[in-house]
Amino acid sequence: MNISFDFWIWIGAFLSLCIFSFLYKDNPFYKFAEHLFVGVTNGYFLTFTVHRVLVPNLFKPLFEGKLWLIISFVVGALYVARFIPKVSWLVRIPIAITIGYYTGASIPAVIQTDIIRQIQGTILTPQNFQAWHAGTMGVVWSIILFIGVLCTLSYFYFSKEHKGVLGVTSKIGIIFIMIGFGAAFGYTVMARISLLIGRLQFLLGDWLGIIK
């Protein structure tokens, strides 16, 4: 056992234990750590935004004579108009610009990435069989994927009653959906346990020195 004498390690350990104390029940230690975390995060974000973004990209060039940046400044400042009832409508200008830009940038990119490429990946082609890196089993996996996608999509087709062929495919679709949920839950367990392990590695290692 080799306990740390680093002040900040002790602070980290104390705050970790405060958060863990919620597992027993809600208490003032947990609330303190929670509020401190939120406060520190926001303070860090705000300070960094001012010093690393606004000052070098806006204020400094503005004072160096790049006067056209005043347009960006005014448009950005209109977000604050939200708090002044008489001119609150002005907030729509920066919101409209932001939504317009992001929508224009996103739609073609998302269609390409999430629809076209995913459909291409589902079609039964020799190229997709190779993508599994499973030799001849690649054909089997591709067929299972193909059936899974079609059956899952049929489950979400609600314009016709799920009877006959549609009833069969939608039932198979449910099986695929359940397998998907099961896999996602399994991964979620792994993720949460990993976070616990990480904290215990810190407490038992960096703080108490029980483990390497």
Next chain:
Amino acid sequence: MKLLDYLTKLDRRVIYLILAIVVILPLVFPSTQKVRVMTPVQRLFNTVEMIPDEKILIIDFDYDPQTQPELEPMAIALLRHAFKRRIKMAALSLYVQPLGLAKLAMDQVIEEFNSEATTTADSIIYGKDYVFLGWQPPPIIPLLGMGISISDVYKTDYYGYKTDSLPMMKNVKNFNDVGLLISISGASAPLWWITYSQTKYGVAVGAGVTAVSASDFYAYFQTGQFSGLMIGMKGGAEYEELIETELKIQQRRKASEALGSLTAAHITIIIFIIIGNVGYFVRRRK
């Protein structure tokens, strides 16, 4: 039957306590766990190996304290790989919170290499072997802007140096000079890189993601949009295994050390799920 009733009504705090014991014991009394490397991680490793000399590796550090235990081992393993192979590396973050953690990981690995270096040529030197570009919000700016000019997006680096004055960046203009971009993220950042940067500029993208988001990302690996994929602590352990066996890097393997606890915790949870289900069906029959 009484035992089954007791188990199905077990206080959640008892479950937490059992889980804590099950996780702590393998950490205190470690045993060797065999790590089997899966295809997604192997492909990521191979892609890093194939980065040409004239191109750089970009690592997007997008994890924060909440996801650090899962993702930091991946970042450290990747940095060890890059520095061992002398692949030039640029680091960045799409969010502000990961900056400190990114610096922490880089400082650790650079210290490992420089403590063993005997000459300047062996050392990892800032500006020559790696740069830390820092943070440039909003994310859409680097996602699209780096395809045109990296030094226009990041005029200054994390430390305030002019990016285009750094020796490593002299021959690096845009995504054409990037061999691979790996996004280590607890959120959707890897998807943004393929949606915007890969679709428009064709940059190769790899990812290291948390286990909770794994099922969202597998589809993009199957289509080839991700060149490789590391998932959760297991993914980090697999990469650690690869750099130890292939590159003979003998350093602490934080993710691999955790596998014993992970396995024990999974078995415990499986047992609890079985008990819960058996209890449910028995009580329903009554």
